[in-house]
Amino acid sequence: MAEIRFENVKKRFKDIVVIEELNLTIKDGEFFTFVGPSGCGKSTILNMIAGLEPLTEGKIYFDGVVMNDVQPKDRDVAMVFQSYALYPHMTVYENIAFPLRMKKIKADVIDKEVRRVASVIGIEELLHRKPASLSGGQRQRVALGRAIIRKPRVFLMDEPLSNLDARLRIEMRAELKKLHRELKITTVYVTHDQAEAMSLSDRIAVLYGGKIQQCGTPYEVYLRPANIFVAGFIGSPPMNFIPAYVRSYEPIEIDCNGLILSPSLEKVPQRDKVIIGIRPEDIKVSFEKSERCIEVSVLLSEPAGSFNWVDVIWNDTKIKGTAALREEINPGDKAFMEFPEDKIVIFDEETGRRL
């Protein structure tokens, strides 16, 4: 159990700045996820926490103790890698037992622990097998087992589910959540899959360009994205963005593609150009008219199971929304779109920040 604090952490590889300035505290026992596109430095952060990568500047604290010069083996962290990194020449049993052997724990104690962990993650029958003969899901569990057995202060997970097929991924997500609830160990998780981040985490940090774009609960990040990047990254399919301009300041009136809006904003727009964001799941397209609806023409219809995603054109702007199955909306149809003003998010066009 540990609280992890980043203080002015910077990381540079030769001339490239990978992490610009990280100031962050991960709470004890929290499930914290760094999410962002590939190559944005998430794995580097994990490596820095583990001690495998030195910091260019700044300090990392575990429970208030500076960790910069502490060796990986002394930090009491456990890591699950994307490729699982199981030792190919050892059996599953030996793989899981390895960390304890390094601590010079007695063989009978090790045996008890390995069997206990194996039953927790359900791999008792695999103990004598070698990694090469296991499926992806099984290897993943072994990697987890190797991490759990040490009862570490911190769990580090580097995209552990990326190599699994879709169904297995969802299964494992549930297991990880359950494990975290039981063990209550501080977990730092890294992924590029925002859905995964949203479903697993207590808090999410969206990383891009070496900087944290926003840090908050999944709820906050989804409903109140700090800037356009976060808004476009979180949520699938991505948020619709519509350019608009401010018609008047007092009271605030925004001309959005012909529709006049009077939203209540936290900040006053500095310029007159803004961007309106609204999520596809909040837009309903239908043949039935309702109050405040807009006429649109349908471009595309994609089945999503219990409903359809529809792409429509509104005054030359393409928007994605949803439609009920029974409506049978098809490309070429003319339909009506509901535009819920209370669900929109407005961004400054130049800075990208939310207003």
Next chain:
Amino acid sequence: MKEIESGNRFVVPALLLLSLVTVYPLIYVFYLSLQRRLLIFDISRFVGLDNYIFLLRDDRFWNAMKNTAYFTVVSVSLELLFGLSIALLLNRQFRFRGLVRAIVLIPWAIPTVVSARMWEWIYNTDFGILNYLLGTEINWLGSPSWAMNAAIFMDVWKTTPFVAILLTAGLQIIPRDLYQAAMIDGAGSWAVFRKITLPLLKPVILVVLIFRTLDAFRVFDAVYVLTGGGPANTTETLSIYAYKVLFQTLQFGYGSTLSVIVFLCTGGISLFYVKLLSRGMK
């Protein structure tokens, strides 16, 4: 691929050993080459570049240089030719290929000395089997006109396997579909060889050339045991001459000068090939 931690101390033993046993003596030999030094009589005197000036006028040195150059050029060419032929042969899949490859490796594996004495017996004027098979009475190792070529042939016999093995590996990297595509396009085997095999083999050939040229230039074991440098110094290579000056006349000064020249020549050859390689890479 980013390395995670510092590993300086892991290379220290290797670097230490290499520096002490190769770099330090190298510096020392340069120093020796500037001296007149007779080991037994404990004479040791700094003479500057006198040794080098003497070397330039030393006929025996130039003779050795000529012999070495001849040896290198001829043997490397022959090795390449034979080696390539064997490699092309072994490139096919056939039943006992593993066995044949092992057999081809044997000449490479045995000590050069053993090979030399073996060929010495074969080349024996009176009782050697070569003369018997050819019906001749040639004094292979004792006649100035034949000795060098006899030595070259023996060296070629021994080192062709190495060339063949490397070239085989290079051939196996060439994807089979290139050959198939060429044959569909109507190319005959000779054209395929010239237009596809050879160009794709070039980098490997170059590496082979580097190693073999250097080895041939430095040759000592084979020729020393086979002919001792004779007859009349017709097979005396640079390394042999240097060795004799050092350990037969005990002139450690001049002997070192000769050694330095050998070093500079091999250095030059390496640089030449490295430049060729790096230009080929672009």
Next chain:
Amino acid sequence: MKRSGFYLLVGIVIFYCLAPLIWQFITSLKPDYELTMIPPVLPKNPTTDHYISVFKGHPFLRIILNSTVVATSTTLLSLAIGSLAAFGLAKLRIGYKTLILGFILSVSMFPPIATVSPLYIIIRGLGLRDTWWALIITYTTFSLPLSIWILVNFFREIPDEIYRAARIDGCTKFQAFYRIMLPLSAPGIFTTAILVFIFSWNEFLFALTFTSTTASRTIPVGIALFPGLHEVPWGDIAAASVVVTIPLIVLVFAFQRRIIEGLTAGAVKG
């Protein structure tokens, strides 16, 4: 190419490689008087006299012992030092890495004759003349480029994440090296061992220079300096050659795949 033509060519290649050795074997079985017979054909009265003479008349057993000790020690040392260096170069951060690699490569291009004179003086000065150590240290050093080159390639194939996992699981760098990296690169270690062994078994120039008596004389020097009273004892030499060649033939047949892998590691990949 026709089947029969192909096999004929293969036969020629096999003949080319084996004929001289077979002739030497035949020679070793001929009693002395048959050696000087013309025409030189198969032995009419094959004898093992020469083989007996090799071991009784000369201290050949001692010479074989010397070679074995030197070659084995060299192999072990070269593997130890070389694998450590290769591990650092393949997986860790080292200053001037390309420079170091270039340096190591260039050592393999040194002509041995260039270092013989100073090494001789040094060894004589240290009193190591005619000892095993003189050869072991020299051979280890000159075999390091080969060892390092092959092992670096093998270590590079092992995924970085496995090394990192070991570090996180509580290993020091050294523990990660010998518990994880070494076992996983066993084939490379094996190949290196074979090539280094063959190299030190066959080396001649340094052995000739640094040894003076049978106390440390190795096989190549033993065969080159084979003593004979009046004439050259061709039969004995042939027998000695065969004795020395057999273990090498066994090695080659047993490990030809590994040997080829090692030889081509540098050429084709790098």
